């Protein structure tokens with residue numbers, strides 16, 4: 001501790017440090033995943049206020065952004081005779097076919113209205129290779145390419161992340177599981193997520209899978225109260 005710091009300023013620094021949580025990963029809070037969007041997640045818009053409410057408590061806020069070329073192979077429209085919801089193989093892995101969504105440079109790919117994007121310290125795009133999808137914010141589904149998020153967290157020495165966004169049963173789950181596999185402590189902010197639920201119960205099953213893997217599930221209220229209590 002430098003000798004010219006007063007006890008008061010040292011104390012203030014300590015409180016700030018204690019309050020600061022590690023990195024928040026905001027997954028795919030984009031127009032096409034909101035009600036009215038091309039691949040609307042029911043009540044997806046309700047996650048925006050949760051994301052905004054918790055951001056202040058994090059040292060860093062990074063975002064993932066689904067960012068597809070128009071010719072992306074996950075779009076049913078690009079697979080002759082196929083409809084959204086059907087399952088094919090793409091890039092050597094099982095692929096659910098989706099409506100055209102989050103095409104690069106279109107309004108549907110933009111972040112949700114009202115989301116405090118100015119708080120994002122980094123944005124990692126995914127799904128840019130037309131030949132393979134990317135649910136995880138870390139790797140393409142064939143795990144051959146990385147988005148850079150893992151390297152970023154490694155470079156800054158991160159050990160703990162919290163995850164929220166859309167959708168629980170696809171990109172949130174894949175991102176949280178990959179973060180856990182990379183050795184990070186992972187907390188899912190459950191009220192900051194909503195599920196697609198192609199099959200009823202997919203959201204609950206995804207949460208159970210994350211819990212079983214060792215991911216902690218918290219509400220935003222619990223997370224905020226936990227740190228307030230420690231001041």
Ligand SMILES: [Zn+2]
Pocket residue numbers: 066068074101102127
């Ligand atoms: Zn996508």
